[in-house]
Amino acid sequence: MQDNFTASSPSSSSSASGVAEDNLAARRRRLKFRANHRGTFETDILIGGFVEANADTMTAEELTDMENILEMPDPELTDWLFGRLPLPEEKATPMLRRMVEDSRIRRGG
Template sequence: MDARRRRILYRARHRGTHETDLLVGGFVAERIGAMDDAGLASLEAVLDLPDPDLFDWLTGRRAVPAEAETPLLRAMVDWAQARRGVSRG
């Protein structure tokens, strides 16, 4: 794994709260190997989001606001909710 991917994976697994580390880190660990540069840039933008907001969105406690919604974040939310047995819609 190249240095950029290692750095992103580290950031994903060390966000500050254990629960978010598991959710974000799990998604990133599964997908980072197949991501191109644009995907990595999108992922870095998601990792810049505040931890409490990201946790709430991933767990379905709050809907992702339109200004934060991206295809990558939607995929991450869907992934996290599928792991919890939550269906969207």
């Protein structure tokens, strides 16, 4: 009787990690595009600049967090990033906190 199970070879695991890296690279490219094409100059600069500077080192979880942030309305994001309104605790993910802090530093505040 022939065994239908095959052991995982090193090449198959490295192939799987290559696919995962390709997936992360594609997500990073999409994220950069979306962040730089928000529709308003201010958000393109603030959000796009942050993403351009950080996307290449973001983990899969951080990319997911950033993708979710990009689903938020621009007026809310700009109010938080410019410090016009405090960041609500229920929206304060680690990534959004980083963005707010980065924006504060860029503004010299």
